[in-house]
Amino acid sequence: MGDILVGTCSWTDKALVGSGWYPVGRRDAEGRLRYYAERFPVVEVDSSYYALPGERNSRLWAERTPDGFVFDVKAFSLLTGHPTRAAVMPHGLPADARDPGVLDEVWALFTQGVAPLRQAGRLGGVLFQFPPWFRPGARAEAFLEDSARRTEGWPLAVEFRHPAWWREERAEATRALLARYGMAAVAVDMTQELPSSIPPVTPVTSPRLAVVRFHGRSAAWGTGSKEDRFRHGYGEAELVGWLPRLRALAERVERVHVLFNNCCGDAAVRAAESMTRLLGSRGSAPPARARTASSGA
Numbered sequence: 506m507g508d509i510l511v512g513t514c515s516w517t518d519k520a521l522v523g524s525g526w527y528p529v530g531r532r533d534a535e536g537r538l539r540y541y542a543e544r545f546p547v548v549e550v551d552s553s554y555y556a557l558p559g560e561r562n563s564r565l566w567a568e569r570t571p572d573g574f575v576f577d578v579k580a581f582s583l584l585t586g587h588p589t590r591a592a593v594m595p596h597g598l599p600a601d602a603r604d605p606g607v608l609d610e611v612w613a614l615f616t617q618g619v620a621p622l623r624q625a626g627r628l629g630g631v632l633f634q635f636p637p638w639f640r641p642g643a644r645a646e647a648f649l650e651d652s653a654r655r656t657e658g659w660p661l662a663v664e665f666r667h668p669a670w671w672r673e674e675r676a677e678a679t680r681a682l683l684a685r686y687g688m689a690a691v692a693v694d695m696t697q698e699l700p701s702s703i704p705p706v707t708p709v710t711s712p713r714l715a716v717v718r719f720h721g722r723s724a725a726w727g728t729g730s731k732e733d734r735f736r737h738g739y740g741e742a743e744l745v746g747w748l749p750r751l752r753a754l755a756e757r758v759e760r761v762h763v764l765f766n767n768c769c770g771d772a773a774v775r776a777a778e779s780m781t782r783l784l785g786s787r788g789s790a791p792p793a794r795a796r797t798a799s800s801g802a
Contacts (some may be wrong), residue, residue: 508757509702512547513773524771542570554579556593558618567625575629631659637666653686662716664691683710695720715754721767736769739776
């Protein structure tokens with residue numbers, strides 16, 4: 506039976522910092538991360554989507570967290586086909602993913618940036634979150650193949666934002682595609698009332714890792730401000746409904762990462778605390794490690 510690690514999709518979100526969740530004296534960069542890591546065993550780095558991660562920051566993150574703590578690092582926007590601001594491109598490179606030279610250099614810098622986490626055994630996974638226009642087809646499959654080649658040996662997770670990938674008639678082909686490259690499929694919890702809604706399927710495509718991201722159930726998904734899109738406080742009944750699926754995933758993989766992305770105030774950390782309690786906390790520190798174990802363990 507695998508571990509179920511529960512955390513959130515950011516520990517530096519302005520709304521979280523302003524919510525009062527971090528106590529006085531623990532609100533600087535080092536204090537926040539240490540405080541968070543005392544309570545949860547995993548966190549997602551979302552800043553790496555907006556700007557390439559740096560080796561110094563990665564080294565500090567590893568130094569400031571306890572053994573067993575892991576970081577899921579979101580791939581830089583250019584590496585997943587999202588629009589990228591010229592201002593965040595290194596060395597004055599154009600924000601053009603179609604240029605092989607640009608892509609090679611950005612990949613090299615991303616690899617360097619996460620190297621301290623890999624070397625310290627703290628890289629829980631690299632998240633490829635693809636845009637809504639990334640549809641099934643030959644071009645998308647070639648993109649995935651290239652990404653897998655560049656990250657051979659890394660723990661990878663893929664979140665599709667186009668619902669066609671997981672519709673009933675396509676789901677098995679998608680599962681087989683990700684399994685071919687050892688990429689973990691990301692399951693999502695979100696509102697199911699929109700044409701763009703991703704079905705809450707939980708396929709297993711890697712023996713190492715499964716990831717579930719809870720985006721909240723706001724009907725403003727895809728529109729409005731960030732606060733509108735992610736404003737949702739999970740009730741206990743909504744979380745309890747996921748327990749059988751999370752435990753079923755843990756029966757089949759080494760680790761399940763459960764990450765709350767409803768980053769509006771302290772909603773994500775409160776949901777993560779509740780999910781940890783519902784799963785039952787066992788085993789060694791960090792205390793929020795929820796281990797589902799066979800009898801006698």
